[in-house]
Amino acid sequence: MAKLGIKDIAAISGVSPATVSRTLRNPDIVSEETRKKVMKAVEEGGYTPSRFGANLRTQKSGNIIVVMPDITNQVNAGIIRAIESEAQKAGYSILLGDTQGLAEREKHYANMAQSGQADGVLLFTFHMPFNLNKALPVLKQLPPIVNSCESIPIEGISKVMIDNIAGARTAVEHLLSLGHKRIAAVMGPRDTPSTLERLKGYETALATARIEIDEQLIIRGDYGLDSGIGAMEQLLKLRLRPTAVFCFSDDMAIGAMSVLQENGFRIPQDISIMGFDDIRYARLMTPALTTIHQPLEEIGKACIELLLEQLDGKSEQARYVELPFQLMVRQSTGPAPL
Template sequence: MRKMGIKDIAALSGVSPATVSRTLRNPELVNKDTRKKVMKAVKESGYRPNRFGSSLRTRQSGNIVVVMPDITHQVNAGIIRAIESEAQKHGYSVLLGDTQGLIERERHYADMVNSGQADGILLFTPRLPFDVDPDQPLLKQLPPLVSGNETIPVEGLCRVSVNNTAGARAATEYLLSLGHRRIAAVLGASDAPSNQERLDGYHQAMDEAGLQVDPQWIVAGDYSTDSGMAAMEKLLKLRQRPTAVFCFNDDMAIGALNVLHQYGFAIPQDISVMGFDDIRYAALMRPALTTIHQPLEDIGRAAMQLLLEQLNGRQPKNNYVELPFELIVRQSTGPVPLQGESE
């Protein structure tokens, strides 16, 4: 006989799987009539909850799950290392969830928390992968959770990041200070809030300098090296090429540098390239990459500390930790070419 699961109980009682899970974990959050329907279905079906499925706050699993779009990206390495270190100090193991940006994978890893296989979750993704009841307060329906790097627009949600808008503005202002006026921007993933925040910072700096942004200077990317290469190929075909290119992460900037080398451009004498993140390879490039430094290990450590407070039954006093960024000037940027800029 097939073993009954939460989805079966949901079908029998006419509610969502999230409501069944919430009824079993935190019945006080569910209204009386719904609770009676769910428990009647549980009793009649003989359903036995997963042995990990008791209250999240009992810490029975000893696991936390970290959900990221791509754990192979260099920007995530320092974050993961710090999370692992901080978690182990407090007796927790880390389960890594690599989603490849797919919503169904995000929901799969979220279900690990719902089923009690993990006690809390660190989300480095742009959305909440949980079923929620719109008639109930949102935060009360969520497990211990911290959002990292990407801004999920939920008031009161615990999160950790740098100020992407201010960082991108600082990057653009530095290129402007070198005399550049034709500054291109290579965008990140279209669904990532960090992409829009960095674009806002770029536009703020250009607007304040009184410069009109040519739409051809804004090129789509997706935070991958390949997209940085494709973007630079497009920019080099423009009749009036930009004299500087601001890539919204280092991976794309490294791709851009590679294309410039292939076509024999001198960097930064012919064109300057700026990144964002300061991954390990940024300093090893030739020329070394000018970029905005994110304190990646501090991000991981702060996110885990916020989660630990929740796991210990405390609501953090400060639910938003904004960490400082730093402009790191290296050899990939220089003054505008004398023949390259007409005022």
């Protein structure tokens, strides 16, 4: 007689196939009554979970899913390179999940992990794509997971971050030290934690220097090159232009620099430009870009290290790792024009 499948077990138990899967994968998150019904059907039907099902703990897929909003972004590319290298050393393959900022894609990759197609997840988004029961411990409901770069506002998850507030404050303080007072900010996407944190750092530095915030000098961007171009074009139309511009990403800073140079402005003699990230091309620009260095390789390595600890059963507690940033002073910033 043929063995029953997961749909057959669901029909016999009177529950959904998803509930059967959850019961087999993590029985602690379902009720005792449901667990008894499902396990009785499993035993009587001779059901054997596949390697991509509930037997994940003893028969691993050997895959790790990396979920990112844009894998072509230079910051993400630097992190991915380090993740790939360290994962291979540990015998794991990387599955790249490019969500393009879409929630349905995030859910898709979460479902892949829950169905056993991956043993762990590295989340570089600020959305939690897994459904959680607030009454239960977070880690018991999730596959091995580490969150980085964009902090998910949920306690109990391992995270690898830098201090965006302090980094942005350091950037603005550098410009203030050069005599700049009209300092513009080109922000990232509106709802991302990194944008809000860098904005707070910008505002804190100005407030400490007793400089009033000018809303005209705060321009919305999206971390991309084109938004840096658009923001700089907008700033140049102001009657009172800024003497310095702090872009929340190097890509936007490079876009802003291109607009200034095309319009005959000298950098930094007329307008100073400050970035954030220290991507590979920052030091190759003319002039070389002053920026806040994120340790991209170290971020990738730390993420894998925390995830491997979970996969190897060496850690059942969430860990928070904060890596240091560094101010890289180059030629794109200089004294404020008289």
